[in-house]
Every structure is written in structure tokens, then in C-alpha cells.
Amino acid sequence: MKVLVFGGSFDPVHKGHVSLFRRAMKVIAPDAAHIVPAYHSPFKAKSPTPFRLRMKMLKQAFKGIGKNVVFDDYELKQGGKTYTYQLVQYLKKLYKDPEIYLLVGTDCLNDLHNWKNPDFIFNNAVVVAGKRKGYDEKPAKFRHVFLPGFFPKLSSSRVRAHILACGDVPDTVPASIAPTIRQNKLYGLEVHDWLKAHLKTNRYLHSKNVAEMAAALSDIYDVNVESAVRAGILHDAGKGFSGPELVAFCKKHKIKVPFFEDICKQEPALLHSFVSCWLAKNRFGVKDKDVLSAIAEHTLGSLQMSTLSKILFVADISSKDRKYKDAFVIRNLALQDLDKALLYAANRKLLFTIDSQKWLCPLGIDLWNHLIKQEK
Template sequence: MKILVFGGSFDPVHKGHIAMFKKALQVVKPDVAHIVPAYHSPFKDKSPTPFKLRMQMAKAAFGPLSKKIVFDDYELKCGGKTYSYQLVKYLQQRYENAEIYLLVGTDCLNDLHKWKNPQYIFKNAVVVAGKRRGYTENKADFKHIFLPGSFPKMSSTRARAHILASGAIPEDKITPAVAEVIVKNDLYGLQVHRWLKEHLKPNRYLHSVNVAELCALLSDIYEVPIEKAVQAGILHDTGKALSGPELIDFCKKHRIKVPYFEDMCRCEPLLLHSYVSAWLAKHEFAVKDKEVLLAISEHTLGSLQMSTLSKILFVADISSKDRKYKDAFVIRTLAVQDLEKALLYAANRKLWFTIDSQKWLCPVGIELWNHLVKCTA
């Protein structure tokens, strides 16, 4: 009896998953196929998307492909991190004299030796691999089958980042059936976009989307996790929902620590929005990542010890494609070539904008400028 098993976080299921599973059904011709959503993948943080909803997406995506599919909640019943060798053992116990075919992507294939108890997998299962475009085949010393053809280079991480950045489902990656589950349950930041549309002016909302998209682009270049960059970008201006006096009251009420607070309240209270945005990200949108929160709080004035993420957001905020002044294009062009030069140029432009507007110069911005100049001297 042939058993095909396909496990994964499926957070969300994308068209690459579907194409690979469909081809595996044709090649292996299993008597039964198990789709096994992970409860907690050994290689990832625990998904905030409930298991129940990821199972719904799996059923919506894979259900139409065959009547021989078992949607298996084995990992949910285990209730913790579950390893592939344990999954193979479970199937051996469930089916007598079973031939087990373990479906993986080629990004996993080269790392199988690092998995928990890999020899058990190699001895008791045949690995079925779908090649992603651009894959260079390595010699594998265990039983394996390569599916014919190649499969689109997609990832659930990028699908989630796309939805969080734009508020839209990427139709080239997600099927309508899966999209329906996402929309119905407000997954992957759709609720963030609804809040932003309700609280920000249309041009400010558009700016937030554009900043998130530029952050995504720069995160690839400078090797920052894309979801962190997009999260910082889309939430960076939530504090702009409040007026100057409201920002002052908000900071006092919630005891938000702000440098030069009294001067800022008297001279330029709108600068408080960065710190309020970080507070809202943490308390309204449950952002726990300290680096993301710090980047949001620093996106207007900067700091002397900015992380790469903070630099990306600082630059993206002043140079997103909705910014129409000529220097925005210069900074944006610099940003994809040299982030440090783009940061220096952006800090320079911010200071000159402030001086030309005859506004108060916050010492934090001056300190940043002197620090950057000293570092390049």
C-alpha cells in the first residue's frame, strides 16, 4: 500500500504547494495521501495562525485534487514540536506493510541529513522532491524521487509579507478558495489595513503601504527578515491618527518615554507620533519584536545605534514612491546601492527641510547627523 505524506506549516497554502502535491499524486499514484499541517515546526517559531484555520486552508487547497486524501491532525494531537521520523513511525503503525513516500521541496532536500533521526527516515521512507526553478542537484545517498519538471519559487513567508504590506491577496500565489479563508478570518494583517483605513487620512494610508513595500525591497538587499521589515513599514505612522495635543495627552497618559519631551511638546508635538506609533504597534497590534518596535520609534529622528532595520525604515519613510520631491528619487536610488550613503543623504535632507520650514531642530536629529558625519570622516 502506497502512502504519500505531505507535511508543512501551510501558513498559508500557496500555488507552489498545490502544484507539487498534484504532480506527486500523478507520479507516486498513492492508495492514500496524508496532508499533515504542522502544529509547531521544529525549524520555525510557532505560527500565530491557529491550527484550525491552517487546516481549513489545506482542505480548501488540496481537497479538490483527490478523493484519497486524509487531512490529518496528528501533530495537533501530539501538541508540540513533531519530527518527520515520528510522522513516518505513526504511518507505519497506522498502515501495515506500507510504502511511505515523503514529499518535500528541494529547499528541504539538501538539509535532510540535519533533521532529527534522519537515518530512520531514509530507511523507512522514499523521499519525493519537487525541484524549484534554479535548483542545482546535489547527490543524495538515500532513496529519493525527483518529480518531473520544476515548480514556482514561492514561499508562505513572502505571501504573508505581501498581504501585510498591501492589504491584498496575491492572486498569482494564492487560490481563490484559500483567499476566501484568509479574508473571512482577517489573517496576515488584513485587520491592520482596516484599522489604518479607518484612522488615517487616505494619503497617509497610501504612504504607509508604499513605505512597507520599499522596506520589503530593501530587506532582501540587506538581509533583514521581510516580515519584520514590512511590519515596521506598515505600522510606522499609526500615531499620525492623532493631532499634536492628542499626542501629548497620549504620551502622558501611557507614560511613554520620549527624549526632550518637554521641548518637543512645546515646539513640535507632531514628532511624538513615532513613539506613539511604537506604543500602538505593541499594545494595539500585539507586536512583540523589540527590533521592530525600536525601528518604528526611531523612524523620524533616528538614533546613534540604529539597527539595519531602523536604517531601512528611516530611509524608506523619506523616499517612498508617494514622496514627490526630487531628492526622494535620489535617496531611493542610493538605498538599493548603499544603505549607509542613503541614510546620510536622508538625514541631511531632513535637517534642511526642518531649517527651511523654520521649525525646531530636535537634538536627536542633530546628534544623528554629527554621528554619521564622524563615521564617514
């Protein structure tokens, strides 16, 4: 008896998953096919998307694909991290002498040897894989089948990043699941509702543009795209407050701000970075320290800026909604050399502040001196 099994987080399921599964169903022609969403993948943090919703979306995306398809809640019943070898053991007990076909994407193929108890998997299952264009095939020492043709380079993380950055559901997911995503405010849609309610329209659009640019730069400088987008979309969450409101908010929540008294007297609008950081952490549950630091540092910088902090600092001043000449210069520089773009951006900020006859915060001056020392 042929049993095809397709496991994964499916967070969310996308058209690449559907295309891969349909092709495998046609090529393998299994007697039974199990789609098994992970409760807690061994390779990832536990998904904040409820299992029931991921299962619901799977059923919507694969509706009508075959009568022999089982939407299996095996991992939910396990109630913790479940490894693939355990899934294979489960199927061997469920069916009498099954011929198990394990469906995986290209990304997994070369890493299978690092999975738990790989020999058990290889001895008891045939690996079925789809190829992406440009895939560097390595000789496999286990039974495997490559599905004919090539499959789109899609990932659930990219889908999540798109939704968080843009506030809409991309066409890379099946149309049947879009209503579920919208109704349940998944993958950052709740963030967009909050921002639209608390920011002026132009500021909200600016946040989306910064998130989009941060995503593009994250690909160039090897930063997690979801982290970049999260920092970008939330960096100005505190911009809806007036100067006095920012001061009161910082005092109420005991937010630590360097040169706080001077900033309060001279330029309280600068507090929005620190308030945005507080909101990201306490209102939206962001735990990533790099994301929080990037948000806090995006206006004045710091002497220990991470790559993500540099990306956000540069994206904020040069996103595509910025129409002044220097924005184009910084944007082009950022595509080639992030540190040079950062230096230029810091220079423009200082000159703008001076030309506007505003107070120069010592943090901005310290950043400039630090960058000049590094440049030399």
C-alpha cells in the same frame, strides 16, 4: 502499499504547494496520501493562525484532488512540536508495511540531514522533491525522487508579507481560500482595517508604499521580509493623533521619549514615532524588538540603528508616493548603498527642517554628527 505524506505549516497554503502535490500524486501514484499541517513546527515559532483555519484552507485548496487524500490532524492531537521521524513512525503503525514517500520542497532538501533522527527517516521513507530553477543540487546519500519539471519560487512567508504590506490577497494563493483569509482578517488584514479607520487616506497609502519599499530593501540587505513589512505598515500608526493628543497619549501611557518636554513645546508631531511604537506593541502585539526600535527611530534616528531601522528611515522619506526630486535620489542610492542613502536622507531632513524654520531636535543633530564621523 504506497503512502505519500506532505507536511508543513501551510500558513497559508499557496499555489506552489498545490502544484507540487499534484505532480507527486501523478508520479508516485500512492494508494493513500496524507496532508499533515503542523501544530507547532520544530523550526518556527508557533503559528498565530489557528490550526482549524489552516486545515480549512487546506481542504479548500485541495478539494477534488483525489479520493485517497487524508487531511490528517495527527499533529494537533500530539499537542506540541512534532518531528518528521515521529510522523513516519505514526504512518508505519497506521499501515501494514507501507512504502512511505516524504514530499518536500527544494528549500528543505539540502537541510534534511539536520532534522531530528535523520537516519530513521532515510531508512524508512523515500524523499520526493520538486526543483526550482537555479537550484544547486548536491549529491544525496538517501533514497530520493526528483519530480519532473520546475516549480515556482513561492513561500508562505512571502504571501503573508504581501497581505500585510498591501492589504489584499495575492493570486499566488488558490482563489478558493481567499474568502477564508478575508473573513477571518488573517495575515494583517485587521491591521489595514484599523489604519483605514484611524489615518487619512494619503497617510494610509503612504504606509503601504513604505511597507512595499521596506520589503524590496529587505531582500537586498538580508533582513526578514515580514519584519520589514510590519515595521513599514505600522510606522505611522500614531499619525492620526493631533499634537495635543500625542502629548496626552504619551503622558497617559508613560511612554519614555528623549527630550520629551522640549518636543512637547516645540514640535509635538515628532511624538508620533513613539506612539506608533507603543501601538505596534500593545495594540497589534508586535514583540520583535528590532521592529519596535525601527518604528520608534524612523523620524529622528538613533546612534545604534539596526539595518532594519536604516531601511525604515530611508523608505519613509523616499517611498514612491514621495514626489520631490530628492526622493528619487535617495531611492536609487538605497538600492546600491544603504549607509549612503541614510546619510543623504538625514541631510535632507535637517535642511527641510531648517528651511521650514522649525526647531531642530537634538536627536536629529546627534544622528547627523554620528553619520559624518562614520563617513570620515
